[in-house]
Amino acid sequence: DAKTTQPTSMDCAEGRAANLPCNHSTISGNEYVYWYRQIHSQGPQYIIHGLKNNETNEMASLIITEDRKSSTLILPHATLRDTAVYYCIVRALHDYKLSFGAGTTVTVRA
Amino acid sequence: DTAVSQTPKYLVTQMGNDKSIKCEQNLGHDTMYWYKQDSKKFLKIMFSYNNKELIINETVPNRFSPKSPDKAHLNLHINSLELGDSAVYFCASSVATRGDNEQFFGPGTRLTVL
Numbered sequence: 001d002a003k004t005t006q007p008t009s010m011d012c013a014e015g016r017a018a019n020l021p022c023n024h025s026t027i028s029g030n031e032y033v034y035w036y037r038q039i040h041s042q043g044p045q046y047i048i049h050g051l052k053n054n055e056t057n058e059m060a061s062l063i064i065t066e067d068r069k070s071s072t073l074i075l076p077h078a079t080l081r082d083t084a085v086y087y088c089i090v091r092a093l094h095d096y097k098l099s100f101g102a103g104t105t106v107t108v109r110a
Numbered sequence: 111d112t113a114v115s116q117t118p119k120y121l122v123t124q125m126g127n128d129k130s131i132k133c134e135q136n137l138g139h140d141t142m143y144w145y146k147q148d149s150k151k152f153l154k155i156m157f158s159y160n161n162k163e164l165i166i167n168e169t170v171p172n173r174f175s176p177k178s179p180d181k182a183h184l185n186l187h188i189n190s191l192e193l194g195d196s197a198v199y200f201c202a203s204s205v206a207t208r209g210d211n212e213q214f215f216g217p218g219t220r221l222t223v224l
Binding site for chain 2: 042098
């Protein structure tokens, strides 16, 4: 029952911006877009979430298209420590759980 | 200050044994969860507790019994361990069960059943 589609993997250069795409063409009006990441051998880490508007915090920016059918997570200056699996998750307001897919394996290279 | 902590970090045991994993959160959250990450790396919800009350059991075998002595703790007891129970178990917490509340995860407990 995957609600999101992400590339399997991507590489990016250290110090450059990393743009991670996510398609969620069946998203409903009350569903949020969440991003988590999981660094090797660690627990998932919350990055950011949004409903309609673009969001920014100390970790990343989330750009949601006007039709809300896709979004992009931007890591402004990728470091080697950003190497992880990144999960894009669509979650309704009444949804108690996070439904993780396969995510995108991001490798930051020096 | 660890927000969500789990013990032990590693657990190796024989088939048929009973074991427990403990979880504590110091965030003052009302809701806690257990997730399982299998060998294929997929993370799936197992249980959700709100204010010490079980609110969701995601078709987990009844060999798995969560217990919440208070809002800050959610322990997972597993009876008659099977090979297929080998996985990494993550505890998480959130302010409430609402979909606009982020969940904070613990470091995980790697369970290996021999």
